[in-house]
Amino acid sequence: MLTRKLIAALGMTVFAVPGAIAAEISIVSGSVGPDIAELRAQLDEFEKQSQHKVTIVEMPASTTDQFGQYRLWLSAQNADIDVYRTDVIWAGQLAQHFVDLTEPMKDVVGDHLPSVIASQTVNGKLVAFPMFTDAPALYYRTDLLEKYGKEPPKTWEELTATAKEIQDAERAAGNTGMNGFVFQGAPYEGLTCDALEWVASSGGGQIVSPEGDITINNPQAVAALEMAKGWVGTIAPAGVLAYQEEESRGVWQTGNAVFMRNWPYAYALGNGADSPIKGKFEAVPLPAGSGGSSAACLGGWNLAVSEYSQEKEAAIELVRFLAAPEQQKARALGNARLPTIPALYEDAEIKEKAPLVAAWGQVVAAAVPRPSAATQGQYNEVSQNFWTAVNETLAGRGDAASNLQRLESQLRRLKRNAWK
Amino acid sequence: MANVSLGVPPTEKAIETEELGPVRRSTLSRQRLRAAWLFLLPMIVVLALVAGWPLLRTIWLSFTDATLDTIGTAEFVGFRNYWEYVDYGDGTGEYFGLLHDPAWWGSVWNTVYYASISVVLETILGLVFALVLNAEFKGRALVRAAVLIPWAIPTVVSAKMWAWMLNDQFGIINDMLMTLGIISSPVAWTANPDTAMWAVIMVDVWKTTPFMTLLILAGLQMVPGDVYEAAKIDGISPVKVFFKVTLPLIRPAILVAVIFRALDALRVFDLIYVLTPNNSQTKTMSVYAQENLFQFNQFAQGSAASTFLFLIIAFITLFYIKVARLEFGGGK
Numbered sequence A: 001m002l003t004r005k006l007i008a009a010l011g012m013t014v015f016a017v018p019g020a021i022a023a024e025i026s027i028v029s030g031s032v033g034p035d036i037a038e039l040r041a042q043l044d045e046f047e048k049q050s051q052h053k054v055t056i057v058e059m060p061a062s063t064t065d066q067f068g069q070y071r072l073w074l075s076a077q078n079a080d081i082d083v084y085r086t087d088v089i090w091a092g093q094l095a096q097h098f099v100d101l102t103e104p105m106k107d108v109v110g111d112h113l114p115s116v117i118a119s120q121t122v123n124g125k126l127v128a129f130p131m132f133t134d135a136p137a138l139y140y141r142t143d144l145l146e147k148y149g150k151e152p153p154k155t156w157e158e159l160t161a162t163a164k165e166i167q168d169a170e171r172a173a174g175n176t177g178m179n180g181f182v183f184q185g186a187p188y189e190g191l192t193c194d195a196l197e198w199v200a201s202s203g204g205g206q207i208v209s210p211e212g213d214i215t216i217n218n219p220q221a222v223a224a225l226e227m228a229k230g231w232v233g234t235i236a237p238a239g240v241l242a243y244q245e246e247e248s249r250g251v252w253q254t255g256n257a258v259f260m261r262n263w264p265y266a267y268a269l270g271n272g273a274d275s276p277i278k279g280k281f282e283a284v285p286l287p288a289g290s291g292g293s294s295a296a297c298l299g300g301w302n303l304a305v306s307e308y309s310q311e312k313e314a315a316i317e318l319v320r321f322l323a324a325p326e327q328q329k330a331r332a333l334g335n336a337r338l339p340t341i342p343a344l345y346e347d348a349e350i351k352e353k354a355p356l357v358a359a360w361g362q363v364v365a366a367a368v369p370r371p372s373a374a375t376q377g378q379y380n381e382v383s384q385n386f387w388t389a390v391n392e393t394l395a396g397r398g399d400a401a402s403n404l405q406r407l408e409s410q411l412r413r414l415k416r417n418a419w420k
Numbered sequence B: 001m002a003n004v005s006l007g008v009p010p011t012e013k014a015i016e017t018e019e020l021g022p023v024r025r026s027t028l029s030r031q032r033l034r035a036a037w038l039f040l041l042p043m044i045v046v047l048a049l050v051a052g053w054p055l056l057r058t059i060w061l062s063f064t065d066a067t068l069d070t071i072g073t074a075e076f077v078g079f080r081n082y083w084e085y086v087d088y089g090d091g092t093g094e095y096f097g098l099l100h101d102p103a104w105w106g107s108v109w110n111t112v113y114y115a116s117i118s119v120v121l122e123t124i125l126g127l128v129f130a131l132v133l134n135a136e137f138k139g140r141a142l143v144r145a146a147v148l149i150p151w152a153i154p155t156v157v158s159a160k161m162w163a164w165m166l167n168d169q170f171g172i173i174n175d176m177l178m179t180l181g182i183i184s185s186p187v188a189w190t191a192n193p194d195t196a197m198w199a200v201i202m203v204d205v206w207k208t209t210p211f212m213t214l215l216i217l218a219g220l221q222m223v224p225g226d227v228y229e230a231a232k233i234d235g236i237s238p239v240k241v242f243f244k245v246t247l248p249l250i251r252p253a254i255l256v257a258v259i260f261r262a263l264d265a266l267r268v269f270d271l272i273y274v275l276t277p278n279n280s281q282t283k284t285m286s287v288y289a290q291e292n293l294f295q296f297n298q299f300a301q302g303s304a305a306s307t308f309l310f311l312i313i314a315f316i317t318l319f320y321i322k323v324a325r326l327e328f329g330g331g332k
Helices: A002-014 A035-050 A063-075 A091-097 A114-119 A142-147 A156-172 A189-201 A219-231 A238-242 A245-253 A265-270 A312-323 A325-335 A342-346 A348-353 A355-359 A361-365 A372-394 A400-415 B002-007 B010-018 B022-061 B102-134 B140-147 B155-165 B172-179 B196-221 B225-233 B238-266 B270-275 B285-295 B299-331
Strands: A024-030 A053-059 A083-087 A129-134 A137-141 A179-182 A257-262 A281-284 A299-305 B084-087 B093-096
Touching: A024 A035, A024 A063, A024 A312, A035 A053, A035 A312, A035 A325, A053 A063, A063 A083, A063 A091, A063 A189, A063 B285, A083 A312, A091 A372, A114 A129, A129 A312, A129 A325, A137 A142, A137 A265, A142 A156, A156 A179, A156 A219, A156 A257, A179 A245, A189 A219, A189 A372, A219 A372, A219 A400, A238 A245, A238 A372, A245 A257, A245 A265, A257 A265, A265 A325, A299 A312, A312 A325, A325 A342, A325 A348, A342 A348, A342 A355, A348 A355, A355 A361, A372 A400, A372 B285, B022 B299, B102 B140, B102 B196, B102 B238, B102 B285, B102 B299, B140 B196, B155 B196, B155 B270, B196 B238, B196 B270, B225 B238, B238 B299, B270 B285, B285 B299
Parallel strands: A024 A053, A024 A083, A179 A257
Antiparallel strands: A083 A299, A129 A299, A137 A257, A137 A281, B084 B093
16 A cells, blocks of 8 residues: 555656646645535645645634634744635735735736735735635525515514514424524624624624724614624524534524524535435525615635745645636535635526525625724734624623723724724 | 651761761762752753743733734833823823733633632542542542543543533533423523633533542542541541541642642633633633734733733742741641
8 A cells, every 4th residue: 555655656756747846735724614625625636736745734613713823823934834724804914924926816816806806905915815705694494484484584673573483483382492593602703793794784884994983882783782682592592602603503404593694605514415404494695784784794715825835836826726716616516615706606507506606696796894904903803802892792791882882992992093 | 757767868867877077078068069959950951941031031022012923123112011101192091001901800800710719629629539539448449540531631622522511502411401400491601601600610620620639649648547546546536537637637738739720720721712712701811811912913912911920820829838838837
């Protein structure tokens, strides 16, 4: 076995394409759902094409946990990692550690969504190249809504009422584990997304405006958080205060929730062969608040090449490969990951096999970004102050009005004269 | 008595018995002193490198404007990370810095609360377990080994395991309590602000009671059996024997065990980071420091927090040693 591997390796080196020298590179990536398995499959393909060898360094699902580790590695100028999978909100905070991709990607950059490219450009430097984008959906159980003669909700009020009615009726009928609605309520970056959607869809702004003004303390935002607080313990389980994406999907996919707020990846998994809710659910854009319109938090992951990599050329080659239309399409079909190439939303195969992805083109186009550009290097602290205020409101520690008042003064202290 | 003479180095005894002159004695002791320093030197150098240098550097960085990306070029800014008044120029102003951050004082309170309750519980339970394991019964060796299991599991693993056991939907704890009829609906132990800290304390007690048991058991085994025989002959009640004989004799062991545990508990990080991440109810000093150092762009303030963490722990330890010694003196 070993000898065969050796011979194969020797063969590869001897018969490698002239000019291309095989390099060993590593990519670090967080993992939600089947991310890593899918990445490995694409890397195998890449290895075959390029003769390079790629290892995956796997990280936990929480973007907050990943960021702390990456910042440490990058500040220590760690040369072990060549390619980082980066969250859409990190560009401003980590810009100085990544290679400028403007030049190497100039022939393909025009194929991608301008808003996504703009989010990864810091002072004219293209910090990271998009792998996939993300905009959440409201998942609902078609069988249950049909049973009780309901339509998918268009507003949060409708959602609250429908969830309560179905949950109570199901529980009365002996289905005691049923919950109305699950979302991400744990104190982490995901809650910033969820809460931003409640606030923005009610006309309460984006926490910090693109000009850098602190706008979060307003009546619409207070009302939105009070509404969400009313869900905990009624239509949402009390434990939602500790749920991240995978915990909420756990409740949903075991058939114990009427509604779920989650990213599109849950669509493909929910229709997996072993899923109890296979074929029993659909997804629609998130509801709107009173006097507002539906707002989806812009997510997504990108690929950045470390400034300290010894194999920059091979690393850029890998980024180019993983961001290419073929790979984006494969991710859309396999894992419902949203492409950053607009043309793919018109692709016949995607339209047929991944209708959610095809339908999400306009949701992505209208998605609300988190204030990472306006708050620059202080975004993480802003976000942490925000999610703490929201989590405490949901947990019943202080009401929304006083918590947002305190948040405003915290943010003002952070900002002082200007974000930096 | 055999114990006592074993504790004295034989050379010293030899010096006394051989009745050597004062000159020769001092040369010898000088030689011994030199040898002692020689043997200690490698350890001092290593300690200075791995403990002293990072500590001094952290203290230095807390007086600079360092961020994680500019550690090499950080400049001295005085006490700004601890205490600073910013004048907004319009007659108003605000205090900033670690000592003005309510989140810091919240985490100090959380740490002290967590450390005192968990260490007290672990000491009492550890003492009980040690007394049981010290008694002769069938299968004692097996039980002694079994008790150690929680201590042998890495904290991150046991924290994750407990996180699932305490989960509100799939957790076995809620399932058991509901089957027994103690609670009517599932409790979100780690998410509920009223129970989050107690969940952390409970997991810590579960994990580190074996450590206390082990140290106290070692102390118990040093107590000579003839003391108990004498008490038995005199007809003293077992309760009185425990408080008048056992407890004073194992007191040094307990005091050492408590200081070990307290130092660990005051620095707690991994358990909280995994079991209740980012929860402001359970945020300890170490978690606060880690956040500022690596999550936020506040390396200098994180260093200030680390410096204070060190000072607070040093102060508590010195205070404890002083109090414990005083009691020792009074007891004798």
